Amino acid sequence: MDSLWLLAGAGFMAGAMNALAGGGSFVSLPALIAAGVPPVLANTSSTVALYPGSMASAWAYRDNLSGVAEVPLRPLLIVTVLGGIAGALLLLTLPSRSFDAALPWLLLMATFALGFGRRIGEWVRTRCRLPRAVVLCLQFCLGAYGGYFGGAVGIMMVAVWGLLGAHDLKRMSGPRVLMVTAANTMAVLIFIAAGAVDWPATAVMLVTASLGGYAGALVGRRIPGPVVRYGTLALTIAITVAFFVRAYG
Numbered sequence: 711m712d713s714l715w716l717l718a719g720a721g722f723m724a725g726a727m728n729a730l731a732g733g734g735s736f737v738s739l740p741a742l743i744a745a746g747v748p749p750v751l752a753n754t755s756s757t758v759a760l761y762p763g764s765m766a767s768a769w770a771y772r773d774n775l776s777g778v779a780e781v782p783l784r785p786l787l788i789v790t791v792l793g794g795i796a797g798a799l800l801l802l803t804l805p806s807r808s809f810d811a812a813l814p815w816l817l818l819m820a821t822f823a824l825g826f827g828r829r830i831g832e833w834v835r836t837r838c839r840l841p842r843a844v845v846l847c848l849q850f851c852l853g854a855y856g857g858y859f860g861g862a863v864g865i866m867m868v869a870v871w872g873l874l875g876a877h878d879l880k881r882m883s884g885p886r887v888l889m890v891t892a893a894n895t896m897a898v899l900i901f902i903a904a905g906a907v908d909w910p911a912t913a914v915m916l917v918t919a920s921l922g923g924y925a926g927a928l929v930g931r932r933i934p935g936p937v938v939r940y941g942t943l944a945l946t947i948a949i950t951v952a953f954f955v956r957a958y959g
Contacts, residue, residue: 817946823861
């Protein structure tokens with residue numbers, strides 16, 4: 711019963727975080743592991759549990775989709791889908807201890823993306839501008855990261871697109887959500903087909919994450935942006951530190 715409440719609360723918080731600032735997997739993944747789900751299975755289950763919220767966001771942005779800078783939408787979508795397939799297969803193929811060892815570092819990378827991704831993108835953009843082929847290669851890697859783990863992948867995409875000369879964050883919201891959803895779609899299909907989902911735990915989070923996403927959207931209209939941003943960042947830092955202590959303490 712305690713695990714049930716833990717998963718329900720974590721699902722609600724993860725859904726709210728994704729609606730407010732992103733980073734919901736920072737809550738859902740540790741909660742699943744704390745409930746006794748093995749790390750790889752916890753990661754796949756977390757991806758499936760948070761997927762409906764991602765789909766809803768993509769649908770909401772359906773009228774605001776366009777290419778990024780000089781790169782059309784279709785090539786970006788194709789390489790993201792291929793990357794999502796590669797990342798999901800990599801997660802299921804490699805030994806589970808590989809993911810367990812990489813998890814603290816993945817969380818650290820995602821934390822840096824949440825905290826400094828846009829600033830790093832702006833800093834690099836003032837010094838170079840990447841050609842389209844390089845951006846597509848990077849997009850494939852981000853799709854693979856999304857299929858393998860996916861924490862803060864949307865913010866990483868925005869930072870990379872900035873190197874192409876895309877500066878309008880509002881205009882990039884639609885493509886960003888679509889690409890994240892595309893990578894997650896392939897991962898979810900592969901995880902379900904492989905039977906790599908803890909359905910009892912996932913079902914609880916599916917319901918509460920949807921409720922949390924709706925509540926987060928309502929609350930987000932009233933809470934100042936900096937409060938949401940720094941609160942999310944503080945939580946992700948704390949969880950990342952906890953996983954480093956778990957791995958090396």
